[in-house]
Amino acid sequence: MVTISLAQLQERLGRDLQPHGERPARRDLTGVHISELDDPTPYLGGGELLLTTGIPVAGTDEHVRRYVGRLVDHGVAALGLGLGAGTDHVPPHLADACREAGLALLIVPDGTPFLQVSRSYWDLVSRTEQADFAANLGLQTSLARAATRPAAAASVVKALAEALGGWAAYLPADGSPESLWPPTESRVLPKLREETARLNLAGTHAAATFPLLGTDVVEYSIVAGRRTAGFLAVGAGRSLRPSDRQLMLTGCMLLSITAQQDWELRRANAILGGTTATMLLHGYIDAARLAAAELGLPPFTERVRVLAVTGDQVDLLSTEELADVIAAMATREDAAELRRSIRRSSLRCTFDGLSYLVLAEQNDESNAEPDGSTGQGWSGRGSAAVPGPGLPPTARPARFAAAVSGPVPLGQVSGSVLEVGRACRRASPGQLVPVENMLDPRAEAWVDALKGYPRADLLETVRCYLRHRGQWETTARDLQLHRNSLRHRIEIASRLIDEDLDDPDVAANLWLAMRGVTAQPVQPV
Numbered sequence: 001m002v003t004i005s006l007a008q009l010q011e012r013l014g015r016d017l018q019p020h021g022e023r024p025a026r027r028d029l030t031g032v033h034i035s036e037l038d039d040p041t042p043y044l045g046g047g048e049l050l051l052t053t054g055i056p057v058a059g060t061d062e063h064v065r066r067y068v069g070r071l072v073d074h075g076v077a078a079l080g081l082g083l084g085a086g087t088d089h090v091p092p093h094l095a096d097a098c099r100e101a102g103l104a105l106l107i108v109p110d111g112t113p114f115l116q117v118s119r120s121y122w123d124l125v126s127r128t129e130q131a132d133f134a135a136n137l138g139l140q141t142s143l144a145r146a147a148t149r150p151a152a153a154a155s156v157v158k159a160l161a162e163a164l165g166g167w168a169a170y171l172p173a174d175g176s177p178e179s180l181w182p183p184t185e186s187r188v189l190p191k192l193r194e195e196t197a198r199l200n201l202a203g204t205h206a207a208a209t210f211p212l213l214g215t216d217v218v219e220y221s222i223v224a225g226r227r228t229a230g231f232l233a234v235g236a237g238r239s240l241r242p243s244d245r246q247l248m249l250t251g252c253m254l255l256s257i258t259a260q261q262d263w264e265l266r267r268a269n270a271i272l273g274g275t276t277a278t279m280l281l282h283g284y285i286d287a288a289r290l291a292a293a294e295l296g297l298p299p300f301t302e303r304v305r306v307l308a309v310t311g312d313q314v315d316l317l318s319t320e321e322l323a324d325v326i327a328a329m330a331t332r333e334d335a336a337e338l339r340r341s342i343r344r345s346s347l348r349c350t351f352d353g354l355s356y357l358v359l360a361e362q363n364d365e366s367n368a369e370p371d372g373s374t375g376q377g378w379s380g381r382g383s384a385a386v387p388g389p390g391l392p393p394t395a396r397p398a399r400f401a402a403a404v405s406g407p408v409p410l411g412q413v414s415g416s417v418l419e420v421g422r423a424c425r426r427a428s429p430g431q432l433v434p435v436e437n438m439l440d441p442r443a444e445a446w447v448d449a450l451k452g453y454p455r456a457d458l459l460e461t462v463r464c465y466l467r468h469r470g471q472w473e474t475t476a477r478d479l480q481l482h483r484n485s486l487r488h489r490i491e492i493a494s495r496l497i498d499e500d501l502d503d504p505d506v507a508a509n510l511w512l513a514m515r516g517v518t519a520q521p522v523q524p525v
Contacts, residue, residue: 002027004124005105006049006078011122016112017080020090024104027077032118039070046075049121050113051104054087061093061464068097079103080117081339084110092381128326143250152258157232160251164244165237166215170222171196172230174320188213195219196231218248221254229259238413266318269346273297277347278357281306283414297346303361303407306416307342308354312398315350318345328397328406329432330511338404354421361407401427406436409444415512443513446497453496459514461489462501469489 006027010017020116030047033040036055044050050071057064071079079098080092090107100103108117130291142163153170153375158181160224161168169192171178178189191212199208207220215235222229232252236244272295280288280300309322317325323342342403347358403423405416420435427433449490450458461479468474476483490501499506 001446004121004264005029007119008124009049009117010106012124012367014119016109017117018109020095020105020107021099024078024106027104027419029077029121032121034114034118041070041074041076044074045074047077049078049080049117050076051082051108051117053082053085054091056083057091057094058087061097061239064091064093065097066067067100068094068101068103072101072103077104078106080106082108082112082114090510092095105258107340109273118194143247143254151179153230154181154257156251156254156258157181160232160234160248163236163247164240166235168234168251170230170232172501173228174230174318174321175324185235188215192217196233209222210230214302218245220252222247222252222259223257224256224263227263229263236319254427270319270348273346276350277349277356280347280358280410280413281349281351281356281417285410285413298360300410301360303409304413304415305341305361305407306405306420307357307402308417308420309356309357309358309400309406310427311423311429314355314400319345322357325400326402329400329402329430333334352421354419354424356420358413359404368483379467401429401431401433403427403433405436411444412513415514442497443509446499446510447513449496450493453492456489456492458489458493458496461486462493462510463514465490465501466507466514470507 006029009029010019028047029049030045031050032051033050033140034051035043035045036052037043038056040050040056047402050416058068059067063488068079081087081094083089088110090105094362095105123491141241143156143160146152146159149155151363154170157168157170163179167180167182167188169178169180169185169189171193179187180189192339195210195212195217199210199219207218209216209218211217212235217233217235218240219231221231232248232255234248265400266297276288276291276295276297279285292298292300307326309326312453314322323339327339330338341359342357345357345359349356361512401424403420423433423435447459450462453459459479465475468478472483472486476486479486480491497506497510501507501510
């Protein structure tokens with residue numbers, strides 16, 4: 001509602017509305033009302049300028065005091081006495097009663113109709129409403145333009161804070177960095193996080209108000225679709241008007257649209273990243289590199305970790321939620337780096353009922369934590385830690401199990417998938433199982449030696465021999481070789497790698513290492 005002050009009305013009317021005695025203190029008016037009733041309060045709502053020709057104040061001193069007292073008790077802002085219609089001057093007992101009760105007394109001179117006072121008031125209201133509408137329209141436009149900028153959430157927060165003369169903050173529900181304007185108000189963020197968690201507005205189209213460091217704060221939940229995207233909090237630098245609240249609702253709507261667009265973009269990127277991850281996990285490394293380059297994904301690191309996760313509706317978790325779930329299962333030393341690695345990964349896919357992520361293995365310097373530790377090891381814990389308040393109930397760690405490999409070369413990724421998947425299925429709910437040293441470090445060199453032999457395809461020969469578990473007849477028939485030729489090739493292969501292919505450990509490591517390598521046909525010499 002538009003507010004017009006008594007001072008504004010006096011300035012507008014000039015000599016047609018003059019204070020009697022001292023100029024009254026600043027008071028806001030809700031309207032102008034004319035009444036000659038002895039008790040007009042049943043027809044008043046409070047805050048009015050009451051105009052009278054003096055009929056109600058023609059009695060005794062006591063009668064006038066009771067009349068003034070009723071007006072004050074009902075919240076009347078001021079009393080205007082019209083001269084010339086039976087009253088030629090201000091009665092002294094009326095002036096005294098108004099002064100003692102704190103009621104502003106004004107004079108409408110002879111010849112000035114009450115209609116002029118009333119019309120002036122409503123004219124001011126109309127002009128103010130138009131000005132507020134124009135200003136609000138300009139602010140709404142500024143907010144809409146802010147939402148089109150690259151950092152849309154931060155731009156909306158800044159525009160809203162500047163429009164309200166205070167501060168504004170957006171807290172994403174996924175735990176990503178907050179947007180705050182002005183930055184000098186960063187002291188509010190810790191308390192704001194606590195209040196947001198305590199109020200538990202997630203999943204609702206709700207708003208709340210609460211005091212924070214001496215400021216009244218209004219907070220809204222930002223819901224996009226059926227999910228909570230974040231929370232908008234505003235600490236205005238002044239009393240809020242209805243137009244201010246409308247402005248905040250516009251900010252909420254724009255943040256909701258921005259969040260929905262961001263999720264749709266992430267969903268599209270997830271599909272593209274999933275295709276690349278599937279090729280990588282199946283051993284098509286060159287094809288995966290080409291796809292990543294075409295899709296604008298970051299280049300692969302030479303060594304990666306493979307993470308497998310199982311659990312009810314694990315595919316519905318966002319990457320950020322999954323990062324929090326897995327970090328809650330890890331040891332305290334490993335949780336921070338593991339969470340960052342998962343959030344950085346764009347390579348996620350699902351097959352055989354498990355959700356797989358390929359995590360880049362950074363160098364020691366980029367892995368370093370603020371305290372100087374590197375966060376290596378990734379040992380699991382038997383029971384899940386209690387998640388933070390922002391983690392939705394559907395993403396509680398106890399509902400999921402996971403396994404993560406140690407660093408492996410890209411060529412051995414496909415070979416590690418089977419072992420990581422098995423470990424994941426064996427893990428108890430709420431447990432993260434580390435899978436270290438899956439392959440003998442010599443296995444990659446063994447494969448290179450077999451692949452580089454020029455006189456025969458030893459790689460495919462050994463692959464077939466191991467697939468048939470050392471059965472000479474079956475292997476020779478599959479390769480269309482004479483059994484003696486097969487024996488000769490296996491002897492050469494054993495000498496090249498200086499190991500017995502019938503040794504179960506050698507056979508297992510060599511088999512896994514060869515799964516990511518495509519055979520290169522050669523012509524016997």
